Amino acid sequence: MARLTIEHVARIEGHGNITVDVADGVVRDIRMDVVEPARFFESMVVGRRFDDAPLITSRICGICSPNHVLTSIKALEAALAVEVSDRTRLLRKLLVCGSYLQNHATHLYILAAPDYVGLPNVFPLAVSHPEIVERALRLKKLGNDLTTLVGGRPVHPVTAVVGGFTSEPGAAALAPYRDLLLGVADDALATVELFASFPVPDFATAGEMLALTAADDYAIYDGETAALGAGWRRPCGEYREFIGESVVGHSNAKHSTVGGKPFLVGSVARANINAGKLNDAGRAALAKSGLALPTRNPFHMNVLQAVELADASARCAGYIERLLDMGGSSSPEPFKIRAGEGGSATEAPRGTLYHSYGVDDDGIITRGDVVTPTAQNLANIDADMRAFAPTIADRPEAEFTLLVEELVRSYDPCLSCAVH
Numbered sequence: 001m002a003r004l005t006i007e008h009v010a011r012i013e014g015h016g017n018i019t020v021d022v023a024d025g026v027v028r029d030i031r032m033d034v035v036e037p038a039r040f041f042e043s044m045v046v047g048r049r050f051d052d053a054p055l056i057t058s059r060i061c062g063i064c065s066p067n068h069v070l071t072s073i074k075a076l077e078a079a080l081a082v083e084v085s086d087r088t089r090l091l092r093k094l095l096v097c098g099s100y101l102q103n104h105a106t107h108l109y110i111l112a113a114p115d116y117v118g119l120p121n122v123f124p125l126a127v128s129h130p131e132i133v134e135r136a137l138r139l140k141k142l143g144n145d146l147t148t149l150v151g152g153r154p155v156h157p158v159t160a161v162v163g164g165f166t167s168e169p170g171a172a173a174l175a176p177y178r179d180l181l182l183g184v185a186d187d188a189l190a191t192v193e194l195f196a197s198f199p200v201p202d203f204a205t206a207g208e209m210l211a212l213t214a215a216d217d218y219a220i221y222d223g224e225t226a227a228l229g230a231g232w233r234r235p236c237g238e239y240r241e242f243i244g245e246s247v248v249g250h251s252n253a254k255h256s257t258v259g260g261k262p263f264l265v266g267s268v269a270r271a272n273i274n275a276g277k278l279n280d281a282g283r284a285a286l287a288k289s290g291l292a293l294p295t296r297n298p299f300h301m302n303v304l305q306a307v308e309l310a311d312a313s314a315r316c317a318g319y320i321e322r323l324l325d326m327g328g329s330s331s332p333e334p335f336k337i338r339a340g341e342g343g344s345a346t347e348a349p350r351g352t353l354y355h356s357y358g359v360d361d362d363g364i365i366t367r368g369d370v371v372t373p374t375a376q377n378l379a380n381i382d383a384d385m386r387a388f389a390p391t392i393a394d395r396p397e398a399e400f401t402l403l404v405e406e407l408v409r410s411y412d413p414c415l416s417c418a419v420h
Contacts, residue, residue: 006401009408011111011121013063014415018404019250020389027389031382032408034251034415041420045368050076050337050359051162057355057370058156060420063106065156066099066147067348068355068370070221075355076162078237078342082335087328088164093221094319095150095157096346100220100312101143102154103349104305107412108191109136112302115406116198132194135187139309142180146316149173163332174320181317188310189285195306196289200299201403203388207262207380209269212236212347218270218277218311220347226273227258228294236345239354243371253418255379256371262379265351266411267304268295279318282311298384301410305349337363348373350412374418377411 006018014036021029041060045053054072058065070092077084109132110122119125126133144154149169151157159165208230214223224233225242234242245254257263271278271286272294278286285307286293291300343356351373358367384407392403 004397004401006405009405011114012409012413012415013061014413014418016413016415018385018408020404022393025393027393030385030389030404031250032378032385034253034378034418036252036415036419038252038419039416042368042370045357045365048365050080050357050363050365053357053365053368054160054162055156055158060370060372061414061417062155063103063414064099064348064350064353064417066095066151067346067353069151069157069160070096071344071346071353071355073160073162074222074344074346075237075342075357076359078344079340079357079359080162080335080338080342081340082163082333084164084333085328085330087323087326088330089221090319090323090326091150091165091168091330092160094316094323095147095160096221097312097316097319098143098146098150100308100349101139101316102147103143103412104309104312105136105139105143107349108195108302108305109133111412112409115402115409135190139184139187139191142184142313146177146181149177161332163335165330166332168330171324174323178317178320178324181313181320184313185281185310188281188306188313189288191309192285192288192303192306195303196291198302200297201388202297203299203384203391204296205264205298205380205384206387207264207383208258209272210258210263210265210352210376211269211273212345212352213273214277216277218274218279218282218315222344222346225345225352228269228272230259236352236354237343237356239343239345239371240356240369243354243376245371245375251378253375253378253415255382256376257379262383263376264298264380264411265373265376267301267308268298269351270347271304271307278307278311279314281314282307285310298407299410301412305412337361343369350374350414351376370420372414372417372420374411374413374415375420377413378418381408381411381413
């Protein structure tokens with residue numbers, strides 16, 4: 001049996017290899033080997049004060065650190081029975097949506113786009129099509145600046161705490177961002193148009209799809225977990241009752257299943273489950289993409305991330321408008337430290353992120369648990385590769401390798417998060 005190893009897959013977060021076993025010209029097995037070492041963040045928080053957890057777990061990922069901070073805070077608030085103000089919730093939504101501008105612009109233009117224009121990385125594209133890279137940098141910078149405005153710095157935000165915010169931007173600082181966010185509408189639509197123009201394989205995943213959903217919103221900050229195929233909805237804090245994790249021999253990251261089967265999270269799952277709750281900008285972007293939902297093609301993750309760029313930029317502008325018009329305070333709500341257990345979730349750019357904690361009467365963490373989007377996607381990535389590889393086994397090795405890498409990169413994986 002021959003073996004093809006794609007070492008250190010490029011343009012993803014973290015380190016992983018793809019191993020392909022071939023016998024008599026037939027692909028017998030293919031898998032994602034996550035070689036990134038385990039990092040033990042869940043153990044790090046045990047024995048620490050409850051308010052250390054958001055600061056520690058944000059270091060799981062520099063890209064989606066706002067999501068780790070807020071998911072950690074929400075889980076601790078569930079454990080401590082803390083209710084927050086409407087203003088706090090709105091500021092948190094603004095912070096989460098800002099992370100979409102950061103992440104989606106980076107993934108789409110820097111990590112994914114070179115696959116479709118025959119380039120090894122983004123640097124030749126900056127020479128041949130500087131306007132495209134400038135567009136990417138505008139979107140990324142706006143996301144960075146918005147996170148800094150609300151969270152205190154562009155990565156690992158510090159102003160969001162259990163109960164509220166230690167500080168928030170004033171009206172004079174907030175108001176210009178409303179116009180800046182509305183001003184990138186053309187950039188977002190151009191991104192949709194660009195990625196909709198790239199041909200992708202006709203392929204359908206067999207996996208279930210999970211995402212947060214809410215009655216009145218394209219759920220990103222809160223909601224229940226919904227399963228597209230099975231049709232159920234469950235409180236996200238009960239995620240351990242429907243998501244199973246297991247150790248696999250070829251990966252330092254656990255694999256996740258629902259009902260014993262692989263599933264996927266991310267933009268395809270979110271759009272399939274929540275498309276009717278996109279705002280006007282998101283609906284216009286979806287129409288421009290030409291995609292009909294629901295889709296089961298994981299290669300459509302890219303264009304649906306572009307749709308979410310349009311939705312998120314307009315959504316953030318709307319949040320700022322509401323913040324400027326509403327009163328109230330985001331100062332931390334008073335609460336009593338008590339023993340408790342709590343879990344919660346947000347939609348990180350790559351998919352649903354879960355945190356849960358146990359806290360004792362002194363506010364010391366007794367248990368921590370984190371399930372990241374990529375950890376949920378890995379089993380489905382392996383399943384998709386096993387289904388997809390035989391359909392392209394007759395291609396030249398370079399083309400075969402590129403197509404398999406495109407499939408993996410479409411999931412926007414963060415292997416560093418997966419081995420948290």
